[in-house]
Amino acid sequence: MNKNGGERALTITTKNSPFSIEDTEPLLPWLSSFGQSEGGGVSRLLYTPSWLEAQLALKQKMEQSGLHTYFDSVGNLFGRLEGKQDTVTILTGSHIDSVINGGKYDGTYGIIASFLAAQLVYQKYGKPKKNIEVVSLCEEEGSRFPLTFWGSGNITGKYSITDANNIHDANSVSLRTAMNEADFNPEHYQSPVRKDLEAFIELHVEQGIILDRTRTSLGIVDSIVGQRRFTVQISGESNHAGTTPMSYRKDSLYFASKYIYFLTNKAMKLDQDLVITAGKMNVMPNTPNVIPGNAEFTLDIRHHDEAVLETFCNEARHTLDQMAKELTMCAKMSKWLDIKPVPMNTPLTALATKIAKEQQISYRKLMSGAGHDAQVFGEYCPTALLFVPSKDGISHSPKEFTNKADLENGVRILTEFLYQLAY
Template identity: 30%
Template sequence: MDSLPPNLTINGSRLWQSLMDMATIGATPKGGVCRLALTDLDKEGRDLFVRWCEEAGCTVTVDRIGNIFARRPGRDPDLPPVLMGSHLDTQPTGGRFDGVYGVLAGLEVIRSLNDLNYETDAPVEVAVWTNEEGTRFAPSMVASGVFAGEFDLEYGLSRADMDGRTVGEELARIGYAGDAPVGNRPLTAYFEAHIEQGPILEAEGKTIGVVTDAQGQRWYEITLTGQEAHAGPTPMARRKDALVGAARVVEAVNRIGFTHQPGACATVGLMQIHPNSRNVIPGRVFFTVDFRHPDDAVLARMDAELRAEVARIAAETMLDAEMEQIFYYAPVRFEESCVAAVRKGVERTGHSWRDMVSGAGHDACYVARVAPTAMVFIPCVDGISHNEVEDATPEWCAAGCEVLLLAVLEKAVRKG
């Protein structure tokens, strides 16, 4: 890679314009994006990406769970591709950069290689992974999980939203139920560029995060069932109030997170109360719990503590409790040579950088199980993500894409 021409760079203005153009699809009044997985807006975003890739001379294929792969050929078609990518789906009140930055930075790498008429030895590809967010269809990252063999295809296609529509049905409806097999394809390497989704880089004045590890996660769904009753005539001592029990579990979840510092995160992010009437004691509450930690042993202790707390609280409040862990993956250590390729790229660009652990889950965490993988982080303003005000600067976006380009070439070009 040391023999690369000095003008090998990316077009930062074009990358920024692509990000802004994609952000018009599902744009929200507060400047964010709502483009939930496999909705009509997701189809519109996918269609635009596919068109851009075909205009860049790529061959586009779609697998059976809707993952999109756009390939730029290399000199040696027998070499496994170097893959880049992320996702196009967003949170309901999502931002303009989460996920989509990694997809369009990958496309910009290909466009820039085209501009310079530069040939790699290995093919270079960009992927769009289906349903990374897990907002409409739980769990998150289900399609990259199928790709990596964590879930089988039937499981992935059967995931249903709150209205009972499945991933398989919605893929067919929007025209992205592909026929290519899912996974079982060799990769030379996988690189994913992403906004940090936290405050560390901006606070330290660093432009690039070289991601060495990612936190493990456990997701739970809990239902507490008591008895609906009139809010007036029912004495306090005789109530079986499911919301009171849920509130105590929420407090316990927060306490568990603080107990296992540094590194632990514990969140209740969704709650449904039945019958949700102002003068009826809640008879049933459904809610979710999200635990994260970079040490799997600590994550296991958090799991044990949650189970004990739910059982204790249910007994004390005279409630029935159902608890299911619906999602788990162990902490991830990214592959050493890929991390080194990112470091080499950032050192070549001269951007300020630091090593870091990802606090969020990414498709890279599953792909790392089947291919050498690393990630490139750029800052986001005030560390805010999963929010309509999520923001980044054109300069940060261009810097991360430059590093991505150099890391990809480190793996896609033969030495000597």
Template identity: 45%
Template sequence: MTSFQSDIEETLPWLSSFGAAPDGGITRLLYSPQWLEAQQQFKSRMQQDGLQTRFDEVGNLYGRINGTRYPEEVILSGSHIDSVVNGGNLDGQFGALAAWLAIRRLYKTYGAPLRTLEMVALAEEEGSRFPYVFWGSKNIFGQADPEDVRHIADAKGIPFTQAMSECGFTLAAAPLKPRADIKTFVELHIEQGRILETHQQEIGVVTAIVGQRRYTVMLSGESNHAGSTPMSYRRDTVHAFSRICCESIAKAQAMGDPLVLTFGKVEPQPNTVNVVPGKTCFTIDCRHTDAALLKAFTGELEADMRRICDEMNIGIDIDLWMDEAPVPMDTHLVDKLETICQSEKLNYRLMHSGAGHDSQIFAPQVPTCLIFMPSIGGISHNPAEATHIKDLAAGVKTLALMLYELAYKE
């Protein structure tokens, strides 16, 4: 199969123009005018290529070529079309674009497939406008409860239902009926890390998406005068936090990959120069591909935090507000991807994903696989997000070969 480089050079700038900023970034939030224009123009381009197009009830966009022998078996590929605020032009949208380019090339080269080939530009994944994530993929499987979004609004106070209505969609009264025709889902995505680039590899074959546990922790001590309170009398919550942070990170480093641990937000109170901080609120984000190890490690962290606070006469409240299990990819599809990479002499690696993707919603429902391409410098969610064109082309080619195996062969 010939290179997709010229196809990418023609279509990526076009799709990136919807919601583009002067600095090269993209802001394309769910149900915004920029989002709607991108979806409508994408629909028009696919129609010109002979794909049957449609929107579902929430704005997921589909383009399909019906199968000649097994039309009821759908091989689906794509990713989300929305972006973060001032994000890059690859995260999400390139997976949707690649699915279209791959299906278009397959159709022109081999004609109609045995199984139905379908691409999807998922309405939303990021949660950048409204406090809800995976709206697009969750609705495909009836996992999105309309009541969860019926009364939420964006930062400007615009209700979710109003924004949805202005784009021509209406919030359903009950969860949508799950699709039962999807046989396989394949997603192509930039890595958003630097592992592939560091090892000078073209393709990542993802074996699992990490599980995540997230906490908000509140430490309660005593605010007091910074000058007249002796060190031995203090109940300093920043001191307690610093001990927790240092001990926890040392423990994470000792455990090693693929565990990662992040203290991402720290808010001492009263947060002024001459007062001992009586309260400190902070977050913890811990990820691992093994559910049992993730639970065991974070259990140790909880015990360590309580011990430190007991030693320092500090109160502690621990809120575990996210507990997402790791999501393995389908082993048969992983093996098939490996075979393709080997036959094409691609420099690839088996790896896990440290970030969340739509594939984690699909994988518990249908056989799913996720393909990574390198990210220059590991930069993502940033206008500087970039991948070399040869690596983008290798990614689309790998996707196309995988879709050929799934849709054109018995």
């Protein structure tokens, strides 16, 4: 397959130009048709045929609408609106890959919105001063390979081709082989690191419930949370459920229950932005008439402030030790993930606020509890992350939904954003 798309006949059913804000909603099912299953879910994993088909269809649409297009070495697709000064670039976009059986909005919406905003700003104001580039990032989800942010990571220098060695998918296909099969030959890799980025703006569906619950059209992200993950192991004593008096027991599940109850309450009282989750729990021997000798569970702890995170995690460890002493059992807490919070650029979030006010679009500041490409760009160049609502907070599901008005408000905001930054 040729990545210039010349040999492929792609069914493109929507019009080519000029585009209007009304095209936002129809373009979503169009782009989601690549990799869509009969049940309506979308599976578009990095370097698979449906992924490549989507990128090539987008490329063709960008070209037909007047953007100059190109792929970088890892398959990030760019659509460029050349600036008059051609010195720095305002980059906007999101990721084209999906989770397995995901929805039509996650990632896809940010690409469509960026594409439309570039069209609309050009229609209204002509050629910009600075370059505007729309990007369809090759990978963010980590659904095929045990690695995330392959797209933004290559643009920002977090990753390079050497990181593709020794990474394999579930069928033992290496990342290098998969790249090559999609016609991105690792041997021809040239660093896609961009030195010309003045800002990156990502528009994304919230994947959370706050905007929907509060009937707010726009979320302006202050920061992307840091997260730490732990496994807690409790060792008590397996014993007969009938013959062991309560006072003689070392019941690991009782310990785990007490701990989860107290720690969750503590988190709820401490700070409304702190979230903690015991998501995975396994009990041994897991038999109705045996006191559980061992319990193991995970803790996922997130906050946008590294100091709060650090303090709370220390307290979590201290509480565990105290409880272990009190209940005369052993407990161990091991950290296996530690991602620092990434603040978004303050002038950019201020600009987003100003635009939302001017356009009388309801907005609120929030943090992102989920990871996004914006967190990779946020450590590299001034970055803004904007959300539109997700109905019932649903994401990574064919049930993802955002209504027409919110989708279009997002494009309006982004259009003005590009004007303010690039003209």
